[in-house]
Amino acid sequence: MTDTIFGKIARGEIPADLVYEDEDVVAFRDLSPQAPVHLLVIPRKPIPTLDDAQPEDAQLLGRLLLAAAKVARAAGIAESGYRAVLNCNAGGGQVVFHLHLHVLGGRPFTWPPG
Ligand code: DGP
Numbered sequence: 001m002t003d004t005i006f007g008k009i010a011r012g013e014i015p016a017d018l019v020y021e022d023e024d025v026v027a028f029r030d031l032s033p034q035a036p037v038h039l040l041v042i043p044r045k046p047i048p049t050l051d052d053a054q055p056e057d058a059q060l061l062g063r064l065l066l067a068a069a070k071v072a073r074a075a076g077i078a079e080s081g082y083r084a085v086l087n088c089n090a091g092g093g094q095v096v097f098h099l100h101l102h103v104l105g106g107r108p109f110t111w112p113p114g
Pocket of ligand 1: 005016017028029030031032040086087093094095096097
């Protein structure tokens with residue numbers, strides 16, 4: 001079982017600027033924002049990467065996506081558009097090994113991403 005800074009945030013052991021929480025999911029502001037709005041949406045369950053997710057996590061992953069849409073609407077970035085990013089493993093840019101979705105908005109985004 002892995003423990004990370006996000007696991008500690010999910011358990012309320014260290015502070016974060018929470019914007020949403022429910023039984024399964026917690027969302028908070030990224031410490032190092034890459035856009036005017038930069039939120040992180042995590043499952044309470046400490047799944048290290050998307051590659052570790054199992055078929056029994058399907059409902060939880062769906063809840064994570066719906067929570068991302070909910071926090072984006074609440075942050076006022078849904079209508080203008082936003083980006084939801086999930087980095088998987090070091091080569092995909094993942095630094096914290098507790099699965100999380102980045103929700104970024106408030107500025108234009110280009111494609112392909114860097
Ligand atoms: P990733 O590279 O996908 O693993 O993204 C990790 C993000 O987590 C990065 O944008 C910075 C953010 N972050 C790291 N440590 C903390 C922390 O202690 N609190 C908060 N709120 N964000 C953190």
